[in-house]
Amino acid sequence: MEKDLEYPKSTIDSIAGHIEEIIRLLGEDPQREGLLKTPQRAAKALYYATSGYRSNTDEVVGDALFTAPSSGAVIVKDIEFYSFCEHHILPFFGKISVGYIPAGKILGLSKVARIVNLYARRLQTQERFTQQVCDAVGEAVGAKGVIVLCNGQHMCMKMRGVEKQDSSTTTMALSGAYSDNPRLRAVFISAVSYK
């Protein structure tokens, strides 16, 4: 997704026009030297940061499915993500860990991170993001169960509103064997926690 991203000129120009107007409405002069190219740059940055809308799980996973050597859990820990909260269009970011119990197939490891990017790069809530990663990994690999633990810091909590600098939010989603079996959940939690 990253390397193939193209910026369609008419869309970027249109977004840039709106950003120029926002700069003006905020009380700045969009014609001053430091801001001249800002609308175009900001439009491309926003387009990139929402590229999840223009891809899907099939495209991201491709044919990177392999025969599982065992039925043991696969756990990918601390994948960084960057997203936008859909309420304020301010960033939230953090780490997300994904575990699944294979039902015959495993995913190429980098594909788990690509599924994370696919759903992070949208206007999101952390709760929905966590659930969508859980659903997409389960569908992509046909797992017996999936578990996802996400910890995020929200700029809308830090820079505005309640201004809570040190708060973070943890969300979890789980399915199949992870819903049914507390022992599997405990193994995942201990694998992704720092001691």
Ligand SMILES: [Zn+2]
């Ligand atoms: Zn927010």
